[in-house]
Amino acid sequence: MPRLISRGEALQQIRAEGGEPACLMCAIRDRKVGPVYAVFEDADMLVMLPRYVRRWGHVMVLPKKHVTSYTQAGPQLWGRASALAHQAARMLERVQQPKRCYLASTGSSAGELTQTSQHLHIHVIPLYRADDKPRDIFSWSEGVYVATPEEWQELLQTYREAWPLSAVDEGCTTSAGPAAR
Ligand SMILES: [Zn+2]
DSSP states (O other): OEEEEHHHHHHHHHHHHOOOOOOHHHHHHOOOOSEEEEEOOOOSSSEEEEESSTTTTOOEEESSSSOHHHHHHHHHHHHHHHHHHHHHHHHHHHOOSEEEEEOOOOSSSOBBBTTOOOOOOOOEEOOOOOOOHHHHHOOOTTEEEEOOOHHHHHHHHHHHHHHHHTTTTEEEEEEEGGGGO
């Protein structure tokens, strides 16, 4: 079972794994800060499992290009990242059956800090409790979950199987309702 560790313990582990890289997201992309569990990857994008999470099953979508603003990102790159985040959310709904998924592009406004980055990325986070609030999810003050390599591999395998299935339009509502005809 994933176990909860304190924020301090997590930060200590993260520093031991890769120090404090110039860009955390580029360092993840380049596999310089510990193992990367990639659900999906191509030349432009990486969809992976962050290894320090507030809720089990959290997925992150990362454009590989080092972009730190939406102006730099452009609509094509951000559109692709958003489409993958949508697919990831559908995958979480399929696999984890959460009460809700949060999608958020947060990141650091104060330069690179340990475990937060200026490099744009999207969090896809499953919520399991009716009383979960953004402040519970986006703060580490109550600790973070970590897991063993075997547990990460098991989750990764489940997600990789569900990933292609989560791209199809099964069960979705299209925008072309009666008013649009
Ligand atoms: Zn970067």
